[in-house]
Amino acid sequence: MSFLKKAVLGLILSASIAESLSCASYAATLRSSGKIYSDTVHLSDIFDGISRSDDRALGPSPSPGKSIQISGYQLIAIADQYSVDWDDQSSSITLTLTRDGKVLGKDYFANLVKEEISSSETRGSLLVNIVGLKPVVVASDDLSPFVVSDVKWDKKTGQFSATAFRSNQTGDGEDDAINLKGEIKKISPVMVYDRSLPAGYVLTDSDFHIDSTFDGQLPLGLSGPSSPDDVVGMSLSKPVASGSPVIMGDLRRSILVHRGDPVIISYNSPGIRITTTGKALADGGKGQLVHAINMGTKMILLGRVNGNGEISVDSTSTAVGLDSSEAKKLRASQVIMDSGEGN
Incomplete structure (x- = not known):
């Protein structure tokens, strides 16, 4: 017998053994379609206008995400059984009721796997990739539908297997236990292009x-x-x-300044910024230390290249004159002569 026939038969049989009801009838209209939010189908899921006191349980709901269809003849039988005065009663109508549910995919089960191994894995974060998993639909109000156990993780290959068990068993072995497999990788912050x-x-x-x-x-x-x-x-x-x-x-x-290039020499300290013009005495890339000569004072300073044509000098730099041995090694006088500012 198909699931649909079983479900409808369940509705009718449940109705036949329900508690005795008042013979008074009450007006109601058939719902065009509807969702079921509990484990039981109620009269109010089928007919609109049923008061709480007149509502009755008819039978078990389908599984979350599944639907049942009730034919017009079956609807008429239910209405007669419960003295429902159904407006526009018709045997040609079909009502579809769907059990409300939420879909659990790979991300949900991956998080369960990570939680299961987090106590033993303390270094870095983990990325769990699950393969071959079909989405599972559970009741929307089920806050903890599955638990994961039996995690086996080969840290050399990254491959893992585990089993997810339903917190509330249904009696269906295939539905109550899901085999998980995939790969677990360690992840860490990395700079990427x-x-x-x-x-x-x-x-x-x-x-x-x-x-x-x-x-x-x-x-x-x-x-x-x-x-x-x-x-x-x-x-x-x-x-x-x-x-x-x-x-x-x-x-x-990258060479941001070349020997002989004009540069801005800057000195920065809290509340103070001084700049002057100079000439680079060596090639330099960003962050590299190079010597430069202040063209105003003809003093040589050591600073760090921090941009195109800019050298930053800190408070530890000591200026030396053109007559120093260091100036001679740097051939500072030649740079001055090449600039046309020599004596």
């Missing part, structure tokens, strides 16, 4: 972001940067693809 970039491209802070759920692998023996400041201003030694990790071995320092 926002888009594909060519070799020689100079990186800015808008070219990458931190992917907190990166589940790939860094090349053996290579590492990513610890901070965005480590890579801004550096250039790519080879093309990179969107979403690929930023690897320090793929980067080289």
Whole structure:
């Protein structure tokens, strides 16, 4: 016997053994369709206008997400059984009732697996990928429909298996226990490229972001940067693809200032910023220390390249004159002569 016939027969049989009701009839209209929110189908699920005191349980509901259809002849029989004065009664009408439910997919069961192994896995986060799982529909008000146990995880390959059991068993072995399988990966924050970039491209802070759920692998023996400041201003030694990790071995320092280039020499301290013009005495990339000569005072300072044509000097830098041995090593006088400002 089909599920539909069993369900309808259950409704009629339940109605026949229901408690005795008042012989008084009451007016009601047939619902066009409806949802069932409990384990039991009630008279009010079929007819609109049934008061709470007149409502009766008719039989078990279908499983969450499933539907039953009640024919016009069966509706007439139910109405007669419970003295329902059904307006526009017709044997050609069919009513569909659907049990309300929520769908549980891979994400739900993946979270259960992570919760099950979290007590023994303390380092880093985990990404659980479940394969071959069909969605499961459960009652909307079921807050804890499944529990997971028997997790077997091979940490070398990442493969795992587990079993999800219904918290409230239905008696159907296939429905009460679901076999889970897939892969578990450790994930960690990694800097990745926002888009594909060519070799020689100079990186800015808008070219990458931190992917907190990166589940790939860094090349053996290579590492990513610890901070965005480590890579801004550096250039790519080879093309990179969107979403690929930023690897320090793929980067080289871009020369932002060249020997003899005019530069802005800046000094910053709390509440104070002083700038002057000068000349670079060496090539330098972002973050590198280079010497520069203040063209006004002809004093040489050591500062850090922090942008195109800008060198920042801190309070620990000591200025030296053109007659110093360091100035001679840097051939500072030659830079002054080349600029046309020599004596």
